[in-house]
């Protein structure tokens with residue numbers, strides 16, 4: 001194949017997406033080029049729109065349109081007394097789709113990890129404490145994954161919430177070790193929520 005820089009660049013970018021390697025990236029690029037008007041052009045437009053108009057809410061971490069307020073933490077229509085804390089937006093989507101839980105979400109944006117350069121300050125833990133106080137939250141459900149990082153993060157959150165009146169609970173141990181929330185089936189999620197365990201808080 002003749003080396004065309006534009007194509008090579010696009011293949012390189014697409015192969016960085018989750019679940020895709022160079023082979024499937026090439027197939028995708030060919031498909032796009034063969035449907036220039038039906039796929040490539042609208043996709044280029046759509047990517048620009050997402051780049052311009054979608055960002056993470058600085059307060060609750062969810063994705064929001066820059067053209068509107070945040071539906072997640074500024075939702076005026078419905079008030080809840082629970083917040084579910086997750087690592088990323090994919091986790092929120094899984095929990096939402098399973099209809100197990102009705103309440104606010106708080107997206108940390110990662111976990112505390114000693115190996116990566118993810119810093120505690122980058123996770124939205126301070127704003128979680130603020131939300132709990134401001135929205136008079138009764139229960140914070142920590143739904144971080146069953147990995148060492150997930151559990152370290154859960155412990156740190158629990159500690160940070162000591163100054164609030166909220167009860168803090170964690171998803172049940174039924175989670176497979178290393179289990180990431182987004183990859184759990186609805187049945188497992190349901191029992192993890194139903195059997196969630198309260199954590200010691202506010203007692204001292």
Ligand SMILES: [Zn+2]
Pocket residue numbers: 057058059060061062070071072073074
């Ligand atoms: Zn928000």
